[in-house]
Amino acid sequence: MAPPATGSPPSPTSRPRVLVADDEPQLRKTLERALDFAGFEAVVVHDGKAAERALSETNFDVILTDIGMPDLDGIELLRLVRAKDLDVPVILMTGNPDYESAAKAVELGAMKYVVKPFRVQEIIEQVAEAEKMHRLARLERDGLRLLGHDRASLAADRAGLEASYSRAINSLWMAFQPVVDWPNTRVFGFEALMRCDDGELRSPLALLDAVERLDRVHELGRTIRGRIAESVAELGEDQLVFVNLHPADLDDPQLYDPKAPLTALSTRVVLEITERARVDPTQIQNQAKRLRDLGYRLAIDDLGAGYSGLHAYVQLSPEVVKLDGALVRGVATDERRRRVIAAMLELSQSLGNLVVLEGVETAEELRVVTQMGAQLLQGYALARPGKPFPAVDSALFRLDSP
Numbered sequence: 001m002a003p004p005a006t007g008s009p010p011s012p013t014s015r016p017r018v019l020v021a022d023d024e025p026q027l028r029k030t031l032e033r034a035l036d037f038a039g040f041e042a043v044v045v046h047d048g049k050a051a052e053r054a055l056s057e058t059n060f061d062v063i064l065t066d067i068g069m070p071d072l073d074g075i076e077l078l079r080l081v082r083a084k085d086l087d088v089p090v091i092l093m094t095g096n097p098d099y100e101s102a103a104k105a106v107e108l109g110a111m112k113y114v115v116k117p118f119r120v121q122e123i124i125e126q127v128a129e130a131e132k133m134h135r136l137a138r139l140e141r142d143g144l145r146l147l148g149h150d151r152a153s154l155a156a157d158r159a160g161l162e163a164s165y166s167r168a169i170n171s172l173w174m175a176f177q178p179v180v181d182w183p184n185t186r187v188f189g190f191e192a193l194m195r196c197d198d199g200e201l202r203s204p205l206a207l208l209d210a211v212e213r214l215d216r217v218h219e220l221g222r223t224i225r226g227r228i229a230e231s232v233a234e235l236g237e238d239q240l241v242f243v244n245l246h247p248a249d250l251d252d253p254q255l256y257d258p259k260a261p262l263t264a265l266s267t268r269v270v271l272e273i274t275e276r277a278r279v280d281p282t283q284i285q286n287q288a289k290r291l292r293d294l295g296y297r298l299a300i301d302d303l304g305a306g307y308s309g310l311h312a313y314v315q316l317s318p319e320v321v322k323l324d325g326a327l328v329r330g331v332a333t334d335e336r337r338r339r340v341i342a343a344m345l346e347l348s349q350s351l352g353n354l355v356v357l358e359g360v361e362t363a364e365e366l367r368v369v370t371q372m373g374a375q376l377l378q379g380y381a382l383a384r385p386g387k388p389f390p391a392v393d394s395a396l397f398r399l400d401s402p
Contacts, residue, residue, distance in 0.1 A: 048072025325359015
């Protein structure tokens with residue numbers, strides 16, 4: 001997200017700032033009073049040009065705009081907003097809904113598309129939810145500043161890559177790492193992790209690079225889901241399995257096949273979609289609904305390390321959020337990391353998400369994050385990935401006993 005050329009961001013101690021743009025005087029007055037009563041600072045303007053000027057002078061936590069305004073309509077205003085800020089939530093209002101404007105709103109990343117007339121209280125509730133999500137997005141940016149991102153690369157001719165891939169797929173197996181429910185001293189579930197014994201493509205990143213180059217992502221995804229289904233049948237029915245999806249898997253018809261091996265176990269499966277990936281904003285809501293209709297739950301993986309930001313979070317509406325493990329490294333000695341993690345935990349939980357803290361690698365990190373109130377934990381400090389299904393040493397749970 002490029003920083004704005006002018007203006008200053010809202011102070012974290014001030015009231016959340018909401019820009020309201022609408023050409024109906026009575027509605028503007030009603031929304032201004034309701035937002036003020038709800039604890040927001042409302043900046044109210046009568047058309048798109050005035051909204052553009054306001055945006056050039058300051059930043060906002062939420063933008064609430066009518067679509068049908070003179071000079072500069074709400075869609076064009078949304079386009080201007082996105083050129084400046086990829087994260088700020090925009091709620092569009094309209095008295096004349098149509099497919100074209102709704103599709104454009106989704107494409108440009110509007111959070112909500114609201115049809116007039118509406119109950120003012122509903123709008124206020126949506127603004128409150130949007131403001132929480134924007135705070136979460138800003139915290140993610142703080143997290144990104146603490147992290148580095150190096151994507152593995154693989155250089156090979158196609159024939160050599162095909163041969164390496166064939167060896168890798170034949171040696172593919174699934175490791176599982178426990179996700180621990182710390183307060184209840186039990187294993188909540190397991191994350192399935194791809195492993196292979198081929199030397200050249202032993203790294204999961206190298207294998208993923210290879211299948212992307214060979215256009216065989218669906219083949220790999222189906223193989224992985226089939227291997228996981230074989231193992232899940234042996235797992236206790238009260239434990240979940242977390243399954244990572246490549247963004248291209250969302251376009252694979254087999255993922256939505258009621259007769260697919262993993263679908264039969266869907267109520268015990270959480271599908272993870274990494275926040276590092278860019279998903280198709282015009283398709284993700286429908287894809288998420290289809291997966292939920294089959295019984296799956298959904299998770300945003302690597303929250304705090306990705307680039308898709310608020311829009312993917314809103315579109316997916318995940319049941320589970322997994323905070324990126326790189327945020328945890330150094331948490332015992334880095335106050336900034338503790339503040340970011342604590343705020344992300346609080347906000348995610350307030351939005352109704354289960355939160356898994358990944359990458360808890362040392363006893364000191366385990367001590368610190370449990371004292372911070374983290375409940376679902378994953379990392380080497382608890383158990384390493386292994387063949388189905390690694391146990392967690394019960395002695396660990398006595399570390400914080402009096």
